[in-house]
Amino acid sequence: MINSVYRLTEPRVIEEVFEETNLKEGDIIVRPTYMSICKADQRYYQGNRDINTLKEKLPMALIHEAVGEVVKDYTGTYKSGDKVVLIPNTPVEEDEIVEENYLESSAFRSSGYDGFMSEYVYISKDRVIRLPDNIDLKVASFIELVSVAYHGIRRFKTLSHKRRNKIGVWGDGNLGFINSLLLKVMFPDSRIIVFGKNLEKLSYFSFADETYNINQIPEDLAIDHGFECVGGFKSEFAINQIIDFINPQGTIALLGVSENKVAINTRMVLEKGVNMFGSSRSGKKDFEETIELISKNHYIADYLKSLVSNEVEIDSISDISDAFSTDFNSNFGKTVLKWNL
Structure with missing residues (x-):
C-alpha cells in the first residue's frame, strides 16, 4: 500500500514522500484525525538542536501527540471507525x-523515527487505546503530554514521603498547567501552589490553591515537595529555588527538558536530605490510567480545553508550515492540527 509521509528534511522544510508500506503481524491501520505540536517537534522544525543531532535524525516525520480512526484491523481487536489515541513509545522488550x-532499546516516534504526520499510520495494535465517546478529540490530541505529567506524578507517589500538605509546581506553561491540575485531582487534600513568571499565564491556574510570581515569594513559605516543569536554561533557577523553599527530606521531580547542563546547589540538597528524580515520556499504562482519570473526572477535560489556543486545518504542506509558525509565536497553550491530508 502506498502511503504519503510528510517529513522534515531540513529546518522549516517539509516534503511529501510516497512509501510502499506492508503490514506486519499485529499491526493495524489508523487514519490520523487530530494532532498537537509539542515543544520537541518545534525544536526540530526550527533547527534548535545541535547540528549532529539534526544530521542523525533527519529526514523524519514530526508529531508524537495524535489521535485517529481505525481503518483496518485484521486482528479483530478494533472496528473500523473506532477512535483511538496513538502511543509514540514503541518497546521491543520487557524488563521487570x-x-x-x-528502556534504551525502545523507539520513540518523532525522535529518530517517523512520527504521525502521514496519510495513514501503521502501528501495532498494542500501541493504541480506544477513546471514550464523550472525550473532545482536540483535548485527546495531546493526551500524550497529559500522560507524561501523570507518569511523573505516579512515580512521585512511590518515591516521596507521605507528608504532602503543600506541593509546589514551578512553571506556568503547558506542562506546569497540566501537572498542577492532575496534582489537584489526585491529591485533593494537598495545597497545590504554582510558581511562575507570567501573571497572565498564572491567571489560567484557577484550580490551584495559590499562585506566586517567582520574584515575590514570601520568605516564610515552605513546601513539602516540588515539581520542576520549566525546562531549558531557566530550569537551573527553578530547581535551585525549589531547593531553597523545600522542607527537609522533601522530593523534587524534574520534568522539564534542558539541552544544556545546569548547576544545582548540591550543598543544600545534602543538608536537607532532598530526594530528586527525573521523569521522561510515558508508557501504555500511563495512557490507560490517564484516560480513566479524565473519564471519571469530566471537569479535567474542561480545564484542558482551555489550553487549546490554536486550531489549524491541514490541507497542504504550506498549512503545516503555517501551523508551526503560529505555534512558535503563541505565548501559551497548545496548537491543534485537524489533519485532512
Missing part, C-alpha cells in the same frame, strides 16, 4: 524493573 519509556 525498567519501565518501557526508559
Whole structure:
C-alpha cells in the first residue's frame, strides 16, 4: 500500500514522500484525525538542536501527540471507525524493573523515527487505546503530554514521603498547567501552589490553591515537595529555588527538558536530605490510567480545553508550515492540527 509521509528534511522544510508500506503481524491501520505540536517537534522544525543531532535524525516525520480512526484491523481487536489515541513509545522488550519509556532499546516516534504526520499510520495494535465517546478529540490530541505529567506524578507517589500538605509546581506553561491540575485531582487534600513568571499565564491556574510570581515569594513559605516543569536554561533557577523553599527530606521531580547542563546547589540538597528524580515520556499504562482519570473526572477535560489556543486545518504542506509558525509565536497553550491530508 502506498502511503504519503510528510517529513522534515531540513529546518522549516517539509516534503511529501510516497512509501510502499506492508503490514506486519499485529499491526493495524489508523487514519490520523487530530494532532498537537509539542515543544520537541518545534525544536526540530526550527533547527534548535545541535547540528549532529539534526544530521542523525533527519529526514523524519514530526508529531508524537495524535489521535485517529481505525481503518483496518485484521486482528479483530478494533472496528473500523473506532477512535483511538496513538502511543509514540514503541518497546521491543520487557524488563521487570525498567519501565518501557526508559528502556534504551525502545523507539520513540518523532525522535529518530517517523512520527504521525502521514496519510495513514501503521502501528501495532498494542500501541493504541480506544477513546471514550464523550472525550473532545482536540483535548485527546495531546493526551500524550497529559500522560507524561501523570507518569511523573505516579512515580512521585512511590518515591516521596507521605507528608504532602503543600506541593509546589514551578512553571506556568503547558506542562506546569497540566501537572498542577492532575496534582489537584489526585491529591485533593494537598495545597497545590504554582510558581511562575507570567501573571497572565498564572491567571489560567484557577484550580490551584495559590499562585506566586517567582520574584515575590514570601520568605516564610515552605513546601513539602516540588515539581520542576520549566525546562531549558531557566530550569537551573527553578530547581535551585525549589531547593531553597523545600522542607527537609522533601522530593523534587524534574520534568522539564534542558539541552544544556545546569548547576544545582548540591550543598543544600545534602543538608536537607532532598530526594530528586527525573521523569521522561510515558508508557501504555500511563495512557490507560490517564484516560480513566479524565473519564471519571469530566471537569479535567474542561480545564484542558482551555489550553487549546490554536486550531489549524491541514490541507497542504504550506498549512503545516503555517501551523508551526503560529505555534512558535503563541505565548501559551497548545496548537491543534485537524489533519485532512
